[in-house]
Every structure is written in C-alpha cells, then in structure tokens.
Amino acid sequence: MPPDPSPPLATIAAALRQERQRVGISLTELARRAGIAKSTLSQLEAGLGNPSMETLWALCVALDIPFSRLVEPPANSVRVIRAGDGPRVRSEHADFTGTLLTAGTAHARRDVYLIELEPGRIRNAEPHTPRTVEHLVVGTGRMRCGPEHEQVELGPGDYATFAGDAPHRYEALEPGTFFVLIMEHS
Template sequence: MGGVMQLQNRIAKNVKTIRENKKLTLDAAAKQTEVSRSMLAQIEKGEVNPTISVLWKIANGYKVSFTSLVENHNQEPLIIRAEDVAPLVEDDGKYINYPAFPFQEDKLFETYRIQIEPHGFLSARPHMAGTEEYITVFSGRVEIITAEKTFQLGEGDSLRFFADAPHSYQNIDSATAYLSMLIYYTKNQ
C-alpha cells in the first residue's frame, strides 16, 4: 500500500507544480484538461488515486508527458526494481501499467511494462499530435485498435502506430498478456 500512497502524493505534487508553472487557476485547468475542478483539487491534495484515463486528460491538457505527472523528480535511477514500481490500474485491475523509464526532455520518450488480464481492456484518449507508440508483446495475445486499423499481436510481435487518435488495447486470450510500451514524442511539441 505504501507504493500507491507514495505515487498518489507524487502525482499530487507534480500536477499542482505543473499547473502553477503554467499560471493556471483550477478553473482554467479544468477547462484545458476536461477534468472537473473538484477532481483536480482532490488530485492536487493527494485525496484520490486518479485513473490512467484521467492522468492522460491532464497530460494532454497541460501538453506534458504522462510520466511528468508520475515520476519522482528528485532522483534519476539507473536501475528500476519491479517491486519498487507502483502500478497504475484500469478496468477493475485487468489492465495494469507499470511506469519504467520516465520522460526526459533530452530523450523524448517514456517506457512502460503492461500486464493485461484475460479480457482486460483499455480505451486510450489521443496523445499529443505526432506521438508514436511502440508495442512489443512478450506473452499472450492482444488486439490493438488504432485510427487506421485493428491489429492482433501474439508473442514476439511488435507494432508502431501514431497515438494521436483514439486507440485501445484488449487481451483476446485466456492467459495474461505482457507487453512493453514505448511512447515517443516529436520534438516540435
């Protein structure tokens, strides 16, 4: 439980700092992110554990990377131990996102380990214009729907697509699916 509270407090600090740096009131931030003023206030106070979808709304509204909301700005680890990563959970625990390497201004990418339980599903909002995702499936079978097409991927398959349109991920197998995700941001953002 400690990892979840640490993550919740880190998100609270980061969301508030980013909003203040952008000189936005809570009302202006709510309009820009499409997240209610009361929800933003609760997140900034560390009173709620926001979902992945809400965090993406904030990231897109503030025009910042997803991991800038969840990373610890006080340290830059070279090794990230699995047990030290607080997961972000969707679909009642069937879609679990483990942030791995956070976004850095000089790198323009961030990485995640994703675990999707049987029939688990996540519908993702569009990321910033030009954003690309690189997915590799390590086990299981997943279906990824992009703006252009539906893809079914199995063990060892990889996919690159533009993630600046709605897209989704679903485990279409009876076994847990494990995949890696790299999100790449273009320089002109």
C-alpha cells in the first residue's frame, strides 16, 4: 500500500476525482482531453507523482474549472449557523428580519435565508432580477405570501414557489412566524 500523500498532493488528488466524477468522464477520457498519459492521471488521482503546472492547467482546461479548484484545500464539509446567529437585516417597512444562511456560487445561483415575520405591516417586495424564482417553506406560524394578485396562505411545513421578478409580498398571520426562503437566480 502506498504511503498517504502529502497535503498538496492529497488536495489535488481529491479535487481531480471529484471534478472528473462531476463531469461524468472516465480516467481515459480526461487524460485524452488533457493530452496527458492515463498512467499520469491515475497516479495524480492516487496522490502520487509531482505534477507540473502545465499538467494541472491542462487538466483544469479539460474539466472547465479554475486552477484554484485543484490546489485549494476544501472548506469544512459541515457549516453550522446556530439559531439567532448570522448576519440579520431588518426591513424598514415591516416586522421582517432576514438572515442570509448561504449565498450562491457561480455554479449554484441561489441564496438561502431564514426569515422572521411578525403580524402588522405587510412586507411589500419589489421585483428582483429577471427569472428569479422564490421557494419557501414555513417553519412555524401562518403567513400569506406571493405575487400581489395570487396570494396564498401557508402554515407549518407548507411549501410555495412563485416568480420573484414581479412585485410580491409577505404577511404574518400569527406571531412568531418564520420560514426558509430560497431565491433561485437564473
């Protein structure tokens, strides 16, 4: 059994396997696309060898990924934001507080928020960028939401989706209402 690869080689090996599997191609096909020997690629995925900058660039081009994706150690696989933590932003015009849980990336254009909403003033939202779609799931309480002329009433566990690129609103019908909002951007 070969020794454990050193950290930079381990990072490169794991990233190569992950990206090749993401694209859905074999070792042979990736080696062909990158113009390198299959044995070289096999060794790199095993965390062996001493890849040159040119070899890594060729693999990045073949996988259509930035160079940093192969050499940057991955972030922790589990990220936790405890209840009440995270960046909270309040609305000026309604008792509506949003906490961004995660922002989208170039490959996953979506943002996830935890929204706290109290009865009283309605949160009227202006249209977002074209082709934005909102998905929401109510955690507790009851609410009314959606485009101005297609409001729906939701309770705990209910899911709704609607176009976010038209005027829409959110209204709490019970104290302590909260929901998870996923904004999908095309």
